[in-house]
Amino acid sequence: MEAFAEYSHAIASVVFFTLVVLFLAPFSALAKQGKGLAPGATPEQDYGDQAYRMNRAYLNGTETLPAFLTVVVAAILLGVSPFWVNLLASVALVARLLMLVVHLSGIGKPNSGLRSVLYVLGWACMFVIGLMALVAAF
Incomplete structure (x- = not known):
């Protein structure tokens, strides 16, 4: 387990991201239920609607979490530089958390x-972690 201690920030980032997505799940469900939607239904695409934004924030997290987990775990298992894995995973997490705030507050327009x-900042961090993992694999 000592080998993984160097990656504590990256591991904590994955766990924290997971907890945020799990935390969003019931709030997304309650927002949709408040609109009379069936479980699993998607609110109408209206960025002005809090239930829609809550649902998008939750779905966005569930869509991104597997990629984040995959590249971070691969990088750790392949022994990529702990400094870079920790830094990039932490930046990706902060970007996702800020994106969540933007989603839930309705700041700005939906696609700009x-x-x-x-989104691009978090994506780029994950992409670089993935590339570093591939380089380490070969």
């Missing part, structure tokens, strides 16, 4: 501005 910048 701060939300897009934060």
Whole structure:
């Protein structure tokens, strides 16, 4: 287990991201239920609707979490530099958390501005972690 201690920030980032997604699940369900929607239904695509934004924030997290987990775990198992894995995983997490704030507050338009910048920042961090893992594999 000592080998993994160097990656504590990256591991904590994955766990924290997972907890955030799990935390969002019931709130998304309650928001949809408040609109009279059946379980699993998607609210109408209206960024002005809190239930829609809550659902998108939850779904966005569930869509991104597997990729985040995969690249971080691969990088750790392949012994990629702990400094870079920790830094990039932490930045990706912060970008996702800020994106969540943007989603839930309804700041800006749905397909532009701060939300897009934060998405790309998190995506780029995960992409680089994945590339480093591939380089380490070969």
